[in-house]
Amino acid sequence: MVDLILTALVQSELSLAVDPWAPYVCARHNEQAGDAALAGFFLCVSCRDRYSTRAFSGKAPEWVSGEVVDGYCGHCNERYDDIRLAQWFLCNICERVLRSIGRGIASAKYVHQVWEQAIPAAALGLTLVETDPPQLRPRGRRTDADRISLPDFTLYSGSAPVAGFELKSGKKAATRTGGIGEPMARFQLDTTDCDDILAVIAREAVPVYLIHVQVLGRAHPPTERYYGVGLWWTDLWTMEQHFKNVDIRSRETRNAAYFDTSMFRLPDAFAAHLGSGGLERDRARLVERTPQLYRPA
Numbered sequence: 001m002v003d004l005i006l007t008a009l010v011q012s013e014l015s016l017a018v019d020p021w022a023p024y025v026c027a028r029h030n031e032q033a034g035d036a037a038l039a040g041f042f043l044c045v046s047c048r049d050r051y052s053t054r055a056f057s058g059k060a061p062e063w064v065s066g067e068v069v070d071g072y073c074g075h076c077n078e079r080y081d082d083i084r085l086a087q088w089f090l091c092n093i094c095e096r097v098l099r100s101i102g103r104g105i106a107s108a109k110y111v112h113q114v115w116e117q118a119i120p121a122a123a124l125g126l127t128l129v130e131t132d133p134p135q136l137r138p139r140g141r142r143t144d145a146d147r148i149s150l151p152d153f154t155l156y157s158g159s160a161p162v163a164g165f166e167l168k169s170g171k172k173a174a175t176r177t178g179g180i181g182e183p184m185a186r187f188q189l190d191t192t193d194c195d196d197i198l199a200v201i202a203r204e205a206v207p208v209y210l211i212h213v214q215v216l217g218r219a220h221p222p223t224e225r226y227y228g229v230g231l232w233w234t235d236l237w238t239m240e241q242h243f244k245n246v247d248i249r250s251r252e253t254r255n256a257a258y259f260d261t262s263m264f265r266l267p268d269a270f271a272a273h274l275g276s277g278g279l280e281r282d283r284a285r286l287v288e289r290t291p292q293l294y295r296p297a
């Protein structure tokens with residue numbers, strides 16, 4: 001119908017007046033959104049390009065600063081001396097998703113760092129590979145139907161996967177030891193993430209472990225550098241035992257499962273788990289029964 005009207009207008013050489021108060025179009029999900037507003041990101045040259053091509057369907061920034069600064073890129077978090085502030089119109093959800101990816105990348109780097117320091121994996125013939133790195137993509141590109149759940153990291157013995165790791169990061173420590181500041185009161189995991197973990201187990205028949213990394217930002221004005229400062233892990237059976245309840249996430253409509261944080265252990269305990277044949281034990285346990293990570297409310 002609108003098409004017919006527009007065609008008629010074009011044919012009679014008229015056009016609709018532009019509404020000066022129309023909501024802005026979110027660059028990521030490409031629709032008008034009442035809460036879309038200018039969002040600014042300090043980015044290096046290649047990440048600015050990646051934002052446009054991978055997340056914003058080729059849309060160039062509305063504005064880029066003429067001034068360059070020496071600082072940390074908000075996406076790759078590497079230091080450059082030609083960082084610029086770039087702005088796009090974004091709705092609140094898309095802005096939050098984009099800002100979280102930079103932290104996710106820093107978190108994954110920290111996993112590699114702790115792994116190399118604390119886990120004698122090479123001696124056991126094991127290799128850790130990042131199999132689902134945080135990626136820029138337009139909203140809605142990954143639909144539930146065509147989505148294959150990959151663990152964030154996969155542990156290989158030769159070419160055979162022997163374990164998966166689901167990585168979560170946040171600003172708070174998981175427990176009183178091994179991190180900085182007051183720990184979180186309870187651990188929150190979207191029920192869709194729980195379902196992803198269960199899908200990996202069903203497909204690969206390998207145990208999946210949950211990792212929480214504490215990532216803190218420190219100002220390097222006007223930019224921010226992210227630091228991984230703590231890492232904890234737990235297994236599926238311990239998670240099952242520490243499940244508390246399912247609730248609607250605050251500010252959102254998704255369901256989250258809540259767990260008691262005493263389920264978390266430090267990296268040294270994972271080294272001991274690997275060294276004492278824990279992987280094989282967990283694999284045998286999986287054959288007997290798949291843990292129930294949460295019970296719907």
Ligand SMILES: [Zn+2]
Nearest residue numbers: 044047073076
């Ligand atoms: Zn960058």
Ligand SMILES: [Zn+2]
Nearest residue numbers: 026029091094
């Ligand atoms: Zn959006």
